[in-house]
Amino acid sequence: MSSVTNDTPQLLLAHHLKSLRLLTFLREYDKVAKQCASEGVDHTRYLLRLTELELIDRERRMVERRIKGAKFPTIKSLDSFDFKAMPSLNKMQLMELARCDFISRQENIIAVGNSGTGKSHIAIGLGLAACQKGLSVGFITASALVHELLEARDEKRLLRLQKQLAKYSLLIIDELGYVPLSPTGAELLFEVFSQRYERGSTIVTSNLPFDEWTSTFGSERLTGALLDRLTHHVHILEMNGDSFRLKQSAQSKET
Structure with a gap:
């Protein structure tokens, strides 16, 4: 007892x-x-x-x-990025961006460069830094986002998805330009950028220089309006160089 x-x-x-x-x-x-x-x-x-x-x-x-909520495809920090292999990338600028002050100022980042140069790695690293600062982050490829938008429109839940996308402190849209968009898909993606303009930060990675974005959106008018909003408050990361993936493949064949 x-x-x-x-x-x-x-x-x-x-x-x-x-x-x-x-x-x-x-x-x-x-x-x-x-x-x-x-x-x-x-x-x-x-x-x-x-x-x-x-x-x-x-x-x-x-x-x-x-x-977990950000849905990163993999976890890659900025500490693991090989800056020596990408001399065109301004490391000081990137470390400053990793403080995430650009998010509180509703500024955007565009990482432009050849395929395989680490643009997604940089975007994920900045997204992780934002998560660690207590900010909400979403990650999605441009093609997957357009697919979700079209599906949501057909199922009469587009407004709910648009509100969800607008709520993120930082939205990362990866691989813009890899796949041409349908006119409806391009307009829906434009709406996402417009709704986040000066309300939230967006990171975009693209293998295309700005003057070739029309090939993705299919309309000079739409592309011009998009770039006007996206580049109003923007940090541009130029990442042109040899593909990391090609280098790794060549090295593995040599060994």
Whole structure:
């Protein structure tokens, strides 16, 4: 009977901490109590240690949720990018952009260059940095986005999708220009850019220089209006050079 009585406070504490969703607190309180007792730490500092652990773990879980919600195709940080292989890329400029102040200013980034030069890597790295800063991020290829927009239009849920896309602090649209768009698809994609103009930041990667974007959108008028909005507040990353993928393929054949 005494054993049950002695266990009751621990059971109640565990129940209350779960209800409050203080899961790190629940996992660590006994271990930290023993550490503090051996170090002669008072109860205030004991609680401080526990709350710090809870906050650190909660922030980690929130970052993980933001990264998962962004739907990156792979996880690549800027630290793993080979800047020596891409001398045309301004590393100082990129490190400044990684602070994510451009997002609070609703500025855009366009990474332009040959296929395989790491544009997606840079976009994902900046997206990860934004997730770590507590910002909402979405990642999608241009062709997949147009497909989703067309599907949403046919299913009478286009407005809901447009609102969702407009809510992201940072929207990354990868591989613009790889596939020509239908007139309807081009107009729907233009609407996405227009709705985010001076309201949210967008990163676009493209293998085409600006003067060839008409081949993707099929209309000089639409392309001009798009570039007018997209480049009003923009940071351009020029990434022309040899393809990383071709280099890696050649190296693997040599070995």
